[in-house]
Amino acid sequence: MKKMTAVFKVNGDAYEVMVDTHALLVEVLRDELGYGFKGVHESCGSGDCGACTVLVDGEPVLSCVALAVSARDKEITTIEGLAKGNQLDPLQKSFVEHGALQCGYCTPGMILSAKGLLQENPSPSEGEIREALAGNLCRCTGYNKIIQAVLAAAKGGE
Amino acid sequence: MQMDMRVVGKRLPLKESYEKVTGKAEYCTTVALPGMLVGKILRSPHAHARILNLDISKAESMPGVKAVLSARDVQKRIYTLNVMTYQLPDGEPQDMIMFDDVVRYVGDPVAAVAAINEEIARKALEAIEVQYEVLPAIYNIEDAVREGAPAVHEPVPGNVLIPATPVFCYGEVEKGFAESDVVVEGTYQTSKQIQAGLENACSVADFRSGRLTVWSQTQLPHMARRMIAHLFDLPETRVRIIQPYAGCGFGAGTDLCNEHYAAGLAIKAGAPVKVKYYRNEDFSNRITREHIVRVDMKVGLQKDGTPKALQAKYVGDAGAYACKIGSGCGVALASNITEYEFENMHQEIEAIYTNHLSCGAMRGFGGMQSSFVRETLIDEACEKIGMDPIEFRKKHHRGVGGLGWFPMTEITSCGLDECLEIGAKKIGWKDKWRKGQKDGPLRRGVGVAAMGWLSGAQPMLLEHTNATLKFNNDGGCSLIVSPGNLGQGIIGSLSQIAAEALGIDYDDVHVVLGDTDVTGFDIGTHASRGCYCIGRAVMKACGMAREKFMQRAATKLEAPAYALEMRDKKIYLKDDPSRSVDYREIAHDLIYNYERNCEQLVIHATLEPTEFAPPWQAGFAEVEVDSETGVVTLLNWITVHDIGRAINPTVVEGQLEGGTAQGVGFALFEDPIISQENGAMLSDGFDKYKIATALDIPRHEAILVELGDPSGPYGAKSVGEAGLFLQAPAISNAIYDAVGMRLREVPMTPERVLAAIKNQKR
Numbered sequence: 001m002k003k004m005t006a007v008f009k010v011n012g013d014a015y016e017v018m019v020d021t022h023a024l025l026v027e028v029l030r031d032e033l034g035y036g037f038k039g040v041h042e043s044c045g046s047g048d049c050g051a052c053t054v055l056v057d058g059e060p061v062l063s064c065v066a067l068a069v070s071a072r073d074k075e076i077t078t079i080e081g082l083a084k085g086n087q088l089d090p091l092q093k094s095f096v097e098h099g100a101l102q103c104g105y106c107t108p109g110m111i112l113s114a115k116g117l118l119q120e121n122p123s124p125s126e127g128e129i130r131e132a133l134a135g136n137l138c139r140c141t142g143y144n145k146i147i148q149a150v151l152a153a154a155k156g157g158e
Numbered sequence: 159m160q161m162d163m164r165v166v167g168k169r170l171p172l173k174e175s176y177e178k179v180t181g182k183a184e185y186c187t188t189v190a191l192p193g194m195l196v197g198k199i200l201r202s203p204h205a206h207a208r209i210l211n212l213d214i215s216k217a218e219s220m221p222g223v224k225a226v227l228s229a230r231d232v233q234k235r236i237y238t239l240n241v242m243t244y245q246l247p248d249g250e251p252q253d254m255i256m257f258d259d260v261v262r263y264v265g266d267p268v269a270a271v272a273a274i275n276e277e278i279a280r281k282a283l284e285a286i287e288v289q290y291e292v293l294p295a296i297y298n299i300e301d302a303v304r305e306g307a308p309a310v311h312e313p314v315p316g317n318v319l320i321p322a323t324p325v326f327c328y329g330e331v332e333k334g335f336a337e338s339d340v341v342v343e344g345t346y347q348t349s350k351q352i353q354a355g356l357e358n359a360c361s362v363a364d365f366r367s368g369r370l371t372v373w374s375q376t377q378l379p380h381m382a383r384r385m386i387a388h389l390f391d392l393p394e395t396r397v398r399i400i401q402p403y404a405g406c407g408f409g410a411g412t413d414l415c416n417e418h419y420a421a422g423l424a425i426k427a428g429a430p431v432k433v434k435y436y437r438n439e440d441f442s443n444r445i446t447r448e449h450i451v452r453v454d455m456k457v458g459l460q461k462d463g464t465p466k467a468l469q470a471k472y473v474g475d476a477g478a479y480a481c482k483i484g485s486g487c488g489v490a491l492a493s494n495i496t497e498y499e500f501e502n503m504h505q506e507i508e509a510i511y512t513n514h515l516s517c518g519a520m521r522g523f524g525g526m527q528s529s530f531v532r533e534t535l536i537d538e539a540c541e542k543i544g545m546d547p548i549e550f551r552k553k554h555h556r557g558v559g560g561l562g563w564f565p566m567t568e569i570t571s572c573g574l575d576e577c578l579e580i581g582a583k584k585i586g587w588k589d590k591w592r593k594g595q596k597d598g599p600l601r602r603g604v605g606v607a608a609m610g611w612l613s614g615a616q617p618m619l620l621e622h623t624n625a626t627l628k629f630n631n632d633g634g635c636s637l638i639v640s641p642g643n644l645g646q647g648i649i650g651s652l653s654q655i656a657a658e659a660l661g662i663d664y665d666d667v668h669v670v671l672g673d674t675d676v677t678g679f680d681i682g683t684h685a686s687r688g689c690y691c692i693g694r695a696v697m698k699a700c701g702m703a704r705e706k707f708m709q710r711a712a713t714k715l716e717a718p719a720y721a722l723e724m725r726d727k728k729i730y731l732k733d734d735p736s737r738s739v740d741y742r743e744i745a746h747d748l749i750y751n752y753e754r755n756c757e758q759l760v761i762h763a764t765l766e767p768t769e770f771a772p773p774w775q776a777g778f779a780e781v782e783v784d785s786e787t788g789v790v791t792l793l794n795w796i797t798v799h800d801i802g803r804a805i806n807p808t809v810v811e812g813q814l815e816g817g818t819a820q821g822v823g824f825a826l827f828e829d830p831i832i833s834q835e836n837g838a839m840l841s842d843g844f845d846k847y848k849i850a851t852a853l854d855i856p857r858h859e860a861i862l863v864e865l866g867d868p869s870g871p872y873g874a875k876s877v878g879e880a881g882l883f884l885q886a887p888a889i890s891n892a893i894y895d896a897v898g899m900r901l902r903e904v905p906m907t908p909e910r911v912l913a914a915i916k917n918q919k920r
Contacts, residue, residue, distance in 0.1 A: 036190070037181070038181065038184075038188040038190075039180070039181015039182070040181075041185075041187070041188075041356070041357070041405070042187075042358075043356045043357065043358060043437060043844075044437045044843060044844050044845075045436060045437055046437070046843060046844075046845065048843060048844035048845045049356060049844050051356050078181065079179075079180065079181035080180065080181045080182075082180070083180050088176075088179065088180070092179040092180065095175070095179050096171045096172075096175040096176065096179055097171065098808075099169070099171070099172065099175075099647075099808035099809065099811075099812050101172070101175060101178050101179065101645065102172075102644070102645035102646060102647070102812060102816060103355065103356065103357070103403070103404060103405045103406065103407065103644055103645035104174065104175075104177075104178030104179075104183055104403060104405065104645050105185065105355070105356040105357045105405025105406070106356050107178050107179055108179075108181050111179060126857075129852075130852040130853050131853065133851075133852045134851045134852050134853045135851075136852075137356060137844060137849060137851060138356070138819075139353075139354055139355055139356055139406075139408070139816075139819075139820070139849060140645060140812075140816045141812055141815060141816050141819075142812075142815035142816045142817070142818045142819035142850070142855065142858065142881075143815075143819065143850075143852045143855065144811075144815045144857070144858065145808075145811075145812060145815065146852070147852065
C-alpha cells in the first residue's frame, strides 16, 4: 500500500500527515487529522446522498468518493469551520431559526452545499436552491424549511 | 383552556440545533472510545441453508483480530428484535436465536468479528470457512403456502405464522352489506417501505467491571436494555443503554438492530466495539416497514352515505422472523375503527413466513396500508352514490365519545370538519374536483383523504412513562425523561411544557435523556406517544413541584398555600398579587438554607395514560397525469392536521412536512424489491431505492387546527406519524379524478399508471 506525505488545509489550519494514496477524503478528515472532523457524516459511501459534503476551494465535494490526495494543499471547509467561535454563520443561524433540521445527520452536508451555492449565486431563486440541494438527501424535513432557511440567509445579504 | 401562554405555542428553536448545525452533535457513528475495535458481521449468502460446519480458526489467529463471535459463544436463547414485545403481558411471537444453525434469509448473521481496523475485520470475515447445506427457499407468500413448500421454521409447517384471525370485529357484516345500496371492493398490494434514515445502523458496546454499556439508536431504550440483558444472561441493572442523537429512526429504532452483535463482541474481546453497517448492509438487514402486502377490502354504504359495513382481510409476508407481526396486525385493523361510523365490521389478518428480510415498524405502522385502501374505496363508493367525498367524510366520521381504536376507549376530541373545510378551500376543491380538462395527454385532478390516528397505544399496550424534575438553586431544573432521541423536537416540546407549567423560561429547563442509568423507566418513542404521554407525565411532575414551591412560599408569605399562584417566576396571593415572593428566592432557599431546612427538590411522576386522543387529518392532492407516459406529477399537497394544541408550531409543521416527503415516496416511487430468484434485497442503496430529493416534491403546506384536547398536555395531541398517511390515497383519488381509473398498488410508478390506462382503454 502506497503512502505519501500530504498537507491538508482544513478550516484554515494546515495538517501534515502520512496518508494511503487510496484513502478517501472522508476517512482522512474523520480519522486522521487532529481530533477528527466528526461533523463530516458518511452515509451511502457511494456519492448518492450528500451527507459527507465538504467544500474544497469553495466547491461542494462528496468526500466519500473523493480521494484524499486530490484535496491536498487546497482549502477544505468542513462544518466545524463555518462558525467563528460561538458566532454562527448566517446559514447555520437561519437553519436554527427556521427549524430546518431534525435528526441533523444530513445537516452539515446540506449547509455546506448551500454555502457553496450562495458563494456562487448570492441571491438564488427557490428553483436554483432546489437544484443545488438535490444531491443532499434529507429523510426528515420534506425540504420546505431547508429551502426557506437558505432563501432567508441569502436575503440576509450573504 | 388557558390561552395566555408564555412558552407553549411559541416557535422556539430545537434545543439540539446548535450542536447539529456546528457538527458537534454526537451520534453512534461518531462515538469514539479509547481502544475501540471495528466489528463486522459475516452474513449468509443463501436465503435458506443449514450450517454444517463453521471454522473460525484462521480468522481467530489473524494478527489484529481480537474476537470472533459465533454460536458457541452465546447461549441458545429465544428472542426477538422486537422489544415492544414487553408491552403486552404475553408478549409477541419470538422465534430468533443468535447464530442459529439454520439461516433463513440472504444476510442472516453467521458470525461476527472485532478487529483493530476495518481492513483486518473484512479480511477476517473472508477467512471464516462456512459449510452450508443449501435448503429450498421461498420468496413470496403464494409459494409459501403451496403444498409441499419448504418450512422456513420447522415447527411451523405450511409457513402460516398467524392463521386468518378475526380481530376487533363487531356487528354482522353480512346483514350490513345486505342493507347497503352500494358495495365496492378491491384487492390491494402495498409496499414494505424502508425507513432509510441517513445515519447507517450503528451501535457501540463496552463491557467493563461486569457492566455492559451499549450506545444505541434505539427509540425504546429501557425495553432494549431488557432484551439485551436477556440475551447475555445479565441482570438488567448491569446493562446500560446510552442514546446519542440518532440520525435515523422512523420506527427502525423500535427493534434491535446490531446492538447485540456489538455487545457479544465487546464481552468476548474485553474492549469496546463499534458495529456500523454499510449502506447496502443497512437496507438489506435492518427490518423494514411492517409485513402487510395484500389487503382485500369491501365497503357498503347506503344512498345517503350511511356506512353500513366494512370487511377486510390483510395478508402479511413476515419474512424470516416474526418480529412485529402481532402489533402490526393489531394496529392496521384497529385504525379502521375510528374513522367512520361503520355499523358492522369484520376484519381478519393472516401472516406467512418467507425466506427474506423480516419486518419491523415504520412510521405510520399499519395505518399506511389501511388508509390507502379504505380512503380510496370510500372515494369509489362516494362516486357510486353520487356524493362529494368531502361531504361524506364530514357527515359520517366519528366524533367525540365515539369508538376509539381499542375496546373501552372513546374519542376525546375531533377537529376533522375544520380540517376538511380549510383544506377544501385551500386546494380549490369546488372549482377543480371533477372539472379537469378531459382532452390532451396531460390531465389534472384533485383528491382527498382523511384519517384519525392515536397518541400512544394505551390502554392496549403498556405505555408506562416517567418524568423527573430536579431543581437548582437558581430555579432552573433538569427534566429527566426517556424518549427516542431522533430530532423529532421532543426535547424542546417537553421543555416548553415544563417551562409553561412552572412559570419559568424555555432556557431554564435542561432536558436530560439518553441514559438508562439516569432516566426512569419509559416505553420510549413509538405510536406517536412522546409529546402526549411523556408530556402528561411532565405536567403531573410540574403540578407536584408547584405544590412544593407554594407550600414553602406559604410560610414566607404567611398565607395558606391554596391561596397562592405561581407564575412568571413569582409566587403571590391570588387576591393580592402585591404580596409576593420571588420564585428564585424559594429555589435558592431550598438549597442554601442556613436554618437546617434544606431540601433538594427531586419531583417524580409516573403516568399510565388510558385515554384515546386521536389527531385527525385531511390531505389534499392535486396531480397532473401524463396519459402517454404514465408519469404522475404532484402539483400541490396540503395537509390540515388537528393537533389539539401545537406546543411548538414549527416542530409540528416539520413533522408533517417530513411525513409528506415520505408519504409521497410511498405513493409514487419508493420501491423495495426482493429478488424472486434468490431472495436478496435488490433495492440496497439510495441509487436503487429512491427517496424524495428537493426536486421530487412540490411546495407543500401543513396547516394546523388547534381546538384543544381535554386530556393532552395544554390540549396537545400527537403528530409524529401523522404526516404520511394520506398521500397515497389522496394521490390515487386525484389520479382517478384526472384519468378515471383506480390504482390498487403502491408505488404508483409510471409503468403501473400506464399499464392501468392501457388496460382501461381495452
